[in-house]
Amino acid sequence: MPKATAPVPYLGAETFDLIPGYLFLNWGTAAGVLTAAYATTDNNGWSRSDWVRDLKPETKCLIQVAREGFHAPDGPDVIDLSIEDAHDRGRLWRYYARAIGQPAPYWPKDVAFEDLMTAWRPGHPPVTTTPVLSPDVSPLLQMSALYPPDSPTHRVLMYYYLRVLHDAGTLSRWAAEAATDEHFQAFDEDHPAAFTDRLVLGAAAIDVPQPKALDDLGETAIRAVFAEISSRHDTLAVRVIECIHMFGAEHHLPFAAIDRYRVGETAMLDEWLKQLDEVPIHVPDPRFGHFAPKYYPQVQRRLVDRATGAPVVELVDFHGEVEEYVTALPRRLPATTPLAELIIDNGGHSLWVRTGDGTLYPARAVSTTWPGATPAPTLLR
Numbered sequence: 001m002p003k004a005t006a007p008v009p010y011l012g013a014e015t016f017d018l019i020p021g022y023l024f025l026n027w028g029t030a031a032g033v034l035t036a037a038y039a040t041t042d043n044n045g046w047s048r049s050d051w052v053r054d055l056k057p058e059t060k061c062l063i064q065v066a067r068e069g070f071h072a073p074d075g076p077d078v079i080d081l082s083i084e085d086a087h088d089r090g091r092l093w094r095y096y097a098r099a100i101g102q103p104a105p106y107w108p109k110d111v112a113f114e115d116l117m118t119a120w121r122p123g124h125p126p127v128t129t130t131p132v133l134s135p136d137v138s139p140l141l142q143m144s145a146l147y148p149p150d151s152p153t154h155r156v157l158m159y160y161y162l163r164v165l166h167d168a169g170t171l172s173r174w175a176a177e178a179a180t181d182e183h184f185q186a187f188d189e190d191h192p193a194a195f196t197d198r199l200v201l202g203a204a205a206i207d208v209p210q211p212k213a214l215d216d217l218g219e220t221a222i223r224a225v226f227a228e229i230s231s232r233h234d235t236l237a238v239r240v241i242e243c244i245h246m247f248g249a250e251h252h253l254p255f256a257a258i259d260r261y262r263v264g265e266t267a268m269l270d271e272w273l274k275q276l277d278e279v280p281i282h283v284p285d286p287r288f289g290h291f292a293p294k295y296y297p298q299v300q301r302r303l304v305d306r307a308t309g310a311p312v313v314e315l316v317d318f319h320g321e322v323e324e325y326v327t328a329l330p331r332r333l334p335a336t337t338p339l340a341e342l343i344i345d346n347g348g349h350s351l352w353v354r355t356g357d358g359t360l361y362p363a364r365a366v367s368t369t370w371p372g373a374t375p376a377p378t379l380l381r
Helices: 049-055 093-100 114-119 138-144 152-168 170-180 218-230 235-247 269-273 286-290
Strands: 010-014 022-029 032-039 059-065 078-080 104-106 127-129 199-201 203-205 255-262 276-279 299-305 311-316 322-330 339-345 350-355 360-363 378-380
Touching (some): 032 093, 059 093, 138 152, 152 218, 152 235, 322 360
Antiparallel strands (some): 299 311, 339 378, 350 360
């Protein structure tokens, strides 16, 4: 696209049902219509922006703004889809700004909401908005309201809610800082230009301060909070545990490490299955928050280990045959009798502990392979 000598007309935004997750801004340049594709917050990667060529044959040049790859002072990456050679499509942000003769709009992916992008017009200031929360931690806020503000449960839940809210706006804050920092001045081929001469933010995330750390509570108190939530029997508690697991704070939960036992490969599996009790799938149980349906769609049965209370899910393959059992291991064993055996199973992929009273406990394998291990179970007494 040739360099514009003056701001070109903005022709508006478009979306297409056949191309979900993308919004297209159109500009009337001297060489024809320039269409810029922006991924929206609901983009799931299933569609392609270049499909718009079949729906907008009047487009002369099609570019795509990358969702990530913000490189100050040159701005986000721009991909020129009008060029056939995929290896030669990369362009700097100034390429876009020059073609339209004005600062090109940019929405960081955490605030790239379709309605805000559709309402934007050249000259509009950035709209301040709540960023996309990933994971959706609204259950933490809802459950925190059930406890007194000064209680450990309220404090812990609010801490993680605010952490996610703060972290969600990171990209937006970084872009705003880059657009105003005098260190991010750049020189184009013709004359010095400020970063704001080539990029304007369409939206910005609400500034949420970093929450105060929970150092005064300590790990024991935090684990007690989640142990209490795990003992509840409501769907809100299930969603809270799912949130904590997706956030990556499962180290606070009573059952943290995940281990898997494949049918036909784990010699001790049959014995262990005898001490599991089935839990109806319709009964809310936060312990199974480790196994969100999104990540474990093949769950046939839910079970609980009588010895530890650990959750177990039975997974089936595409033929409906039981394939493996997955459990969340407890942090410590409730055993009151001495250790009798350490059993190395499935070539070192699984470990078991048997205590003096004969109870069998699954244990976390330190490594996936033990030197000299064989498929048959090995007893270490």
